[in-house]
Each structure stands twice: as C-alpha cells, then as structure tokens.
Amino acid sequence: MALQPEKRQHIRTLMRLGEGRDACPAEHRDVIRRSWQRCLGEYRLDPCHPRPVRVLTQQALRDHQESVDELLHVARAGVDRLYGQVARLGYALLLTDQRGITVAFRGQSEQDRALRRAGLYLGADWNERHAGTCAVGTCLHDGQAITCHQGEHFDATHIDLTCTAAPITDPQGRVMAVLDISALQSPRSHESQTFALSLVNLHARMIEDAYFLHRYRDSLILRFDSAREFVHLNGRGLIAIEEDGSLIAANHEGRALIDAHLRRWPPWSAACLPGATQLFDAELGDLLGIPAAGEDQIRAFRARANDATCFVTLLEPRGRPRKATTTAAPRDASVPALDRLAGDDPAMHRLLKLARRLRNETVSVLIHGETGTGKEVLARALHDSGPRAQAPFVAVNCAAIPEALIESELFGYLPGAFTGGRPKGMRGLIQQADGGTLFLDEIGDMPLTLQTRLLRVLAEREVMPLGAETPVKVDIRVVTATHRDVTELIRAGDFREDLYYRLNGAELHLPALRERADRHYVIRRVHDELQAERGQSHHLRADAMSALLAHDWPGNIRQLRNALAFAMATAEGDEITLHDLPETCHGAAGPTTLTAPASLGSAPGSASPSTSAGAPPSADGQALLELLRRSAWNISQVARQLGVSRPTVYRRMRRHGLVAPNHQPVS
Known part of the structure; x- marks a missing residue:
C-alpha cells in the first residue's frame, strides 16, 4: 500500500537524522529531537518499517491492572471528569501504568474501530521503546507533561494523531502512571493543544493528590495554599507528618516546597530533612492546634514558607483519637493585652510568645522597630499584663525633650537647684515610675552624658535628683525602644556599650x-x-x-x-x-527614593524655575526639581509619586529654594 506523501517525507527526515544529518523541521522542539535520537540510536527503531499496534492479552492486561488497583480505584472519578470535558471535542482518554500499558480507557463507541486501529484502546502499549516518540512514552521517559502533535510522532502511522500526556507521581516523586488524551484529527497548529495540556496537567495533579490523601489517610496531613479561601477546597500542597512534626511524604507542591527550603538551607546530610516547623516557620503547637475557626469559619493558620505567606490547615485521620493534643507543647495562656496586638502573622506570633514569658519578669526589654510600628503600645501591653499593672507606666520620648531639660525631667531636682526651677522642686520621671515601668522611647537619641547617669540608675536602682546629696531608691522595670541600629551607634561612639547590655536583657523586633x-x-x-x-x-x-x-x-x-x-x-x-x-x-506604590536625574534641562516650552538663593540645588533638590518639571508643577501628582503629603512637598521645595515658574515663592 503506497504511503501518503506526508508520511514519506516524515520517514526521509528520520532517515537523514539517523545518518547524522540533522534535518528536523525548525518547529520541532528539543524534547522531540532527543526522543527521535533515542528511537534511532538506543531503541534501533526503523522508520521505514512502522511497528504494528501492540495490544496485551486479557490475562496480561489484568496483571497490569491489578498492580495499580489502588490507583485505578482512586483515579476513576478524575478520569470520568476529564473525559466528560473532552469527549465532545473528539478526544479519547488513556490511563497507563508506569510501563506505558493502557489500564483504563474512555472513548466514543462510534469511533471504536478507528481508535483500535490507532492503538488508542485498552491494553495498548505506548512505551517509547515500542511505539517510538509519543506523548505517553516520552512523558514516561522525561517525567514531564508533553503534547506530541501530529508529525512529532516517530512512527509514520501516528502522524495524524495529537496526544497530550501528564505524569502522575507517587508520594516519593516517582512516575507511577500517565494520563493522556488523544484525538484522531486536530488542527495543524501546535498551539491548538495548549488548553489540552493545562487540562490534563490539572487532572493529573488532582488524581495524584487524591491518591496521596488515600495513601496517608491514617496520618496527620498539612494542607497549604497561598490563598486562605482555597486551602480547604483545593489546597495545592500536601505534607504527611508524624505527630512530632517530622515529614513522612509530600505531594508535588509539597516536594517543591521542601526542595526550595533545602536550596536555601542545605542540610548537614542528604538524609536530614526539615520538619514541619522549619518548613512553615511556625511552632508545632500552632500547626497541630489550628484555631477552631476564624471570622469566616475557615480553619487555617497563616505561616511563612520560603519568605512567602501561605495558609495551612490540618487534616486529621478518621476513626482514631489524635495524640497530638497531648503530646504537642502546651499553648501559652491567653493574655488579652498582648493577644490583641496581632492576628495570624508568624513573626508577631513568635514575638508575643516571648513577650508572654517576659511579662512577669523584671528583666529589661529593648524593642526595635521602625517609626510608627507600635513600640509604645507593645511596652504598655507588657506592663498591663504583668504584676506591675496597677503601678505607674511612665513614657519618656528621649528625642522629644530638649537636651537642656532632659536631665531635670528624668532625675528631678530639689528646690533652688537651678534658676527658673519650680520653687518646691520636682520629682523626676524615674521616681514617678517607682513600682511600675519606665518606658524610654528613642533611647538611641539620648545624649552621652545622660547615658552615664542612666547606667548608674540601672546598676544601683537609685536616682540622685539635681541638688540632692542623698540618692533615692527606686523600684522600676525599664523598657526601651528605638528605630536606630544601636550597634552602629556604639561603633560610632554615640552610645555606651555597657548601657546597651544593661538595657538589652531581652530584645523584641517589631516588623514593619x-x-x-x-x-x-x-x-x-x-x-x-x-x-x-x-x-x-x-x-x-x-x-x-x-x-x-x-x-x-x-x-x-x-x-x-x-x-x-x-x-x-x-x-x-x-x-x-x-x-x-x-x-x-490611592496607589499601591510606596515612597519613591529621590535620585539625581541624568539631565536637568528644562522641558521644552517650560519656564525655568528660580531658586531663592540663586545657587544650584543639591542632588536631592535637583531630583525634586525634575519630578516637578515632569508633572508640570502639579504638586498633588508629585506628592502621590513620592508617597507623601502636599505640605511635605512644599516644605522640601522651601528647603531647596525651589519656586514654581510664574508663581510667588511658597510660604
């Protein structure tokens, strides 16, 4: 029987490739090229003599089906669902085992003869060694989803087919089956199968996850997703764990998370895997004791995985009581003043857990955090939740009190200690905090001379008011806060190292x-x-x-x-x-860092602004000038770009002596 011209050309292409003359069409991908080379060099397949379809006997087929009986039981729903979506488009569906034997099949009865002739049937062998380059066989070899479209098949009798396959892996990541949809006829364009590839991949992952849940139905399973709303419905990641948090197995997403973690934090040995607490940067008690429900009735815990936020829920085995509630570390007692400071942020959870343990202690606490993060709120919550709650909480902003007054404000003074003082003298803020908590905000801005006196107060627990000869005993707990890097201040000679270690009995870092x-x-x-x-x-x-x-x-x-x-x-x-x-x-963009522009020439047709001093502006001033020019001196627009208020823009203009063209100087 004479071959069609297209098939003869396909055979000639393969023969030239076998002779060392790479004549593959340019549109053929590397994965297809490599498979063709395996067929010619490793499997010794002859493109001039296409192999007939190989279909197993009923007994041999049953042997293969029995070897994957558990998977077939779990996969049935996914197979039926996928076929229901593609049947009307002319696709047949194959599920093969790890050797490429079709152990489940769905196809239209009116196409039965044509499907059998093409090998799209129950018991057919689609291993690459026998069938050549094809979706199932090449997917098995590479372990990757693939579309083998028409002329990409090795065997000339298959070049009318289009086949799309995705691997189904076991919990250890080994390919145990392949899900495939194939059509006898399809459009010429390879892009016509893009959606088919996504659809098959999706259902392969669904079957894989269903098998995982079935396989580890008697274990604790952590399910995670980047979206809180989806974590219960279709959480992408599954990790089976022991009750001590050690890992048993993971699905595709779970293994990807583990691999990413190991790339960032290589283990001491290949056998050393992270536990659930390391993967999700969370306490085991939080993972095993996920709150009963949030406001939206979703039981999920917010965690961090490789610096990304994810949501974790716990699937518990049915039919037996879980020991985790008794073996897990006990949760810290509820402390309302501290608990209300955070929702489900992992970093705040760790900070508040430490704060709960420190609340009844007298150890000094140093709070780090950017401006506005709530350092004083945290300090007051520590005070209100501890044994000193009924005593004074005295807050002092070291950056707000004039340097000339800070000594008298802190230490107090006796009558007549200095000119201009109160006739009866004044109890200093340190004395006012006696029995309670002294909160020193922005401690990094305290003058060096006062740091020495504060160090003595902390060491001796007594204060010497100005003009006094006898020190006064004080019982205070000191909590300090700063947004500055104190270790840098120490290196620069602006902060006493011995005072730092007195203040830093415990350190709390508030996230932005x-x-x-x-x-x-x-x-x-x-x-x-x-x-x-x-x-x-x-x-x-x-x-x-x-x-x-x-x-x-x-x-x-x-x-x-x-x-x-x-x-x-x-x-x-x-x-x-x-x-x-x-x-x-109104915009998601934050504050813009000013940088000097490459060119400061005025925009064509715009008037040149003046500077109040007649001198060229600084680098920051030049950058602001460029922004003003680009926005045609629209102050509101510049404020939005910088993430600041309009008055702040005007203040910066005054600082750099910038005056809008044809306008009076800003005041």
Missing part, C-alpha cells in the same frame, strides 16, 4: 506593617479603636480596604491610624470609600 501578613486584622483593629474613640460607626467598603491593604505604609501603624481618622472625618455618610482616603493611599 508592610511586612506583616495580618494587615487585614491590623486595619480592622485600628478602625474599631477609632470608632470607639469617636463614638461613630463607619463601614469600610471593599475598594477602601483593598487600597489600605496594598499601601506600603512607610509610617506604619501610626500612618494607618491617621489615614483612617482622616477618612472618618471627611466621609459623607457611614461608609468609607477609596475616595475618602488620603491621596497617598
């Missing part, structure tokens, strides 16, 4: 609001606090919440509070919308 995974909780909490303070009720509309969640918040919680207060003051009615928020919240 932009780094927190519980921003939604923080926004709600601040909003509720403002409503209670103002006696008002405002609903946050979805567009406003989205803008608040997307903003970078360089001023952290303090800036968030101001933005919400502004919105509540200006909103019409009882609903806060995007347009009620300050302009800086």
Whole structure:
C-alpha cells in the first residue's frame, strides 16, 4: 500500500537524522529531537518499517491492572471528569501504568474501530521503546507533561494523531502512571493543544493528590495554599507528618516546597530533612492546634514558607483519637493585652510568645522597630499584663525633650537647684515610675552624658535628683525602644556599650506593617479603636480596604491610624470609600527614593524655575526639581509619586529654594 506523501517525507527526515544529518523541521522542539535520537540510536527503531499496534492479552492486561488497583480505584472519578470535558471535542482518554500499558480507557463507541486501529484502546502499549516518540512514552521517559502533535510522532502511522500526556507521581516523586488524551484529527497548529495540556496537567495533579490523601489517610496531613479561601477546597500542597512534626511524604507542591527550603538551607546530610516547623516557620503547637475557626469559619493558620505567606490547615485521620493534643507543647495562656496586638502573622506570633514569658519578669526589654510600628503600645501591653499593672507606666520620648531639660525631667531636682526651677522642686520621671515601668522611647537619641547617669540608675536602682546629696531608691522595670541600629551607634561612639547590655536583657523586633501578613486584622483593629474613640460607626467598603491593604505604609501603624481618622472625618455618610482616603493611599506604590536625574534641562516650552538663593540645588533638590518639571508643577501628582503629603512637598521645595515658574515663592 503506497504511503501518503506526508508520511514519506516524515520517514526521509528520520532517515537523514539517523545518518547524522540533522534535518528536523525548525518547529520541532528539543524534547522531540532527543526522543527521535533515542528511537534511532538506543531503541534501533526503523522508520521505514512502522511497528504494528501492540495490544496485551486479557490475562496480561489484568496483571497490569491489578498492580495499580489502588490507583485505578482512586483515579476513576478524575478520569470520568476529564473525559466528560473532552469527549465532545473528539478526544479519547488513556490511563497507563508506569510501563506505558493502557489500564483504563474512555472513548466514543462510534469511533471504536478507528481508535483500535490507532492503538488508542485498552491494553495498548505506548512505551517509547515500542511505539517510538509519543506523548505517553516520552512523558514516561522525561517525567514531564508533553503534547506530541501530529508529525512529532516517530512512527509514520501516528502522524495524524495529537496526544497530550501528564505524569502522575507517587508520594516519593516517582512516575507511577500517565494520563493522556488523544484525538484522531486536530488542527495543524501546535498551539491548538495548549488548553489540552493545562487540562490534563490539572487532572493529573488532582488524581495524584487524591491518591496521596488515600495513601496517608491514617496520618496527620498539612494542607497549604497561598490563598486562605482555597486551602480547604483545593489546597495545592500536601505534607504527611508524624505527630512530632517530622515529614513522612509530600505531594508535588509539597516536594517543591521542601526542595526550595533545602536550596536555601542545605542540610548537614542528604538524609536530614526539615520538619514541619522549619518548613512553615511556625511552632508545632500552632500547626497541630489550628484555631477552631476564624471570622469566616475557615480553619487555617497563616505561616511563612520560603519568605512567602501561605495558609495551612490540618487534616486529621478518621476513626482514631489524635495524640497530638497531648503530646504537642502546651499553648501559652491567653493574655488579652498582648493577644490583641496581632492576628495570624508568624513573626508577631513568635514575638508575643516571648513577650508572654517576659511579662512577669523584671528583666529589661529593648524593642526595635521602625517609626510608627507600635513600640509604645507593645511596652504598655507588657506592663498591663504583668504584676506591675496597677503601678505607674511612665513614657519618656528621649528625642522629644530638649537636651537642656532632659536631665531635670528624668532625675528631678530639689528646690533652688537651678534658676527658673519650680520653687518646691520636682520629682523626676524615674521616681514617678517607682513600682511600675519606665518606658524610654528613642533611647538611641539620648545624649552621652545622660547615658552615664542612666547606667548608674540601672546598676544601683537609685536616682540622685539635681541638688540632692542623698540618692533615692527606686523600684522600676525599664523598657526601651528605638528605630536606630544601636550597634552602629556604639561603633560610632554615640552610645555606651555597657548601657546597651544593661538595657538589652531581652530584645523584641517589631516588623514593619508592610511586612506583616495580618494587615487585614491590623486595619480592622485600628478602625474599631477609632470608632470607639469617636463614638461613630463607619463601614469600610471593599475598594477602601483593598487600597489600605496594598499601601506600603512607610509610617506604619501610626500612618494607618491617621489615614483612617482622616477618612472618618471627611466621609459623607457611614461608609468609607477609596475616595475618602488620603491621596497617598490611592496607589499601591510606596515612597519613591529621590535620585539625581541624568539631565536637568528644562522641558521644552517650560519656564525655568528660580531658586531663592540663586545657587544650584543639591542632588536631592535637583531630583525634586525634575519630578516637578515632569508633572508640570502639579504638586498633588508629585506628592502621590513620592508617597507623601502636599505640605511635605512644599516644605522640601522651601528647603531647596525651589519656586514654581510664574508663581510667588511658597510660604
């Protein structure tokens, strides 16, 4: 029987490739080229003599089916679902075992004869060694999903087919089956099968996950996803664990997470795998004691995995009580003053866990955090949740008190100690905190001379007021805070090292609001606090919440509070919308760092601005000038680009002596 011209050309191409003359069409991918070379060099397949379809006997087929009986039972629903979506498009469906033997098949009865002739049938062998390059065989060899479209097949009798296959792997990552959909006829374009590849991949993962859940139905399983709403319905990652948190097995997404973790934190040995607590940067008690429900009734714990936020839920085995509740480390007792400071942010969970243990101690605490992150709020929560709660909490901002007054403010003075003092003298802030907590905010800005006196107070637990001859005993707990790097200040000679170690009995690091995974909780909490303070009720509309969640918040919680207060003051009615928020919240971009532009020439047709001093502006001034020119001196637009307010832009203009063209100097 004469071959069609297209098939003869296909055979000639393969023969030239076998002779060492690479004549593969340019559109054929490397994966197809490599498979053709295996067929010619390793399997010794002859392109001039296509092999007939190989179909196993009934007994041999049953042997293969029995070897994957558990998988076939689990996969049936996925197979039927996929076939239901592709049958009307002319596809048949094959499920093969790890040797390429078709152990499950779905096809239209009216195409039965044509499908049998093409080898798309139960018991057919699609191993690459026998059938040549094809979706199933090449997928088995490479372990990757693939579409083998028409002329990409090795055997000339298959070049009318289009086949798409994806591997199904066992919990150890080994290919145990292949899911394939094939059509007798299809469009010429390879891109026509893009959706087929995605669909088969999706259902292969579904079958793989169903098998995993069936296989480890008697184990604890952590299910995780990047979206809280989907973690229960179709969480992508599955990891089976022992009750001590050690890993048993993982699905495709779980193994990817483990591999990424090992690339970042290589183990001491190949046999050393991370536990669940290392993978999710969380306490075992948090993972095994996931809260009963959130506000939306979703039982999920927010965690960090390789610096990305994910949500984890726990699937417990049925039919037997779980020991984890008794073997897991006991959870810390509830402390309302501290608990309300965070939602489900892992970093805050760790910080508050340490704070709960420190609340009853007298050890000094140093709180680090950017401006506005809530350092004083945390310090007051420590005080309110400890044994000194009924005693004074005295807060001192070391950066706000004039240097000339800070000594008298802190240590107090006797009558007549200096000119201009109170006639009866004054108890210093340290004495006022006797029995309670002294909170020294921005301790990094305290003058060196006062650092020496403060060190003596901490060492001797006594204070010497100005003009006094006898020290006064004080019982205080000292909590300090700073946004500065104290170790850098020590190296620069601006902070005493011995004082640092006195203050740093324990260190708490508050994350910036932009780094927190519980921003939604923080926004709600601040909003509720403002409503209670103002006696008002405002609903946050979805567009406003989205803008608040997307903003970078360089001023952290303090800036968030101001933005919400502004919105509540200006909103019409009882609903806060995007347009009620300050302009800086309307875009997701944060503050822009000013850099000197390459060229400072005026835009064509624009007037040249003047500077108040007649001298060229500094690098920062030049950068601001360039932004002003590009925006045609629209101050609101520049403020949005910089993530600051309009008054701040005007202040910067005054600082650099910038005056808008055809306008009077800003005042």
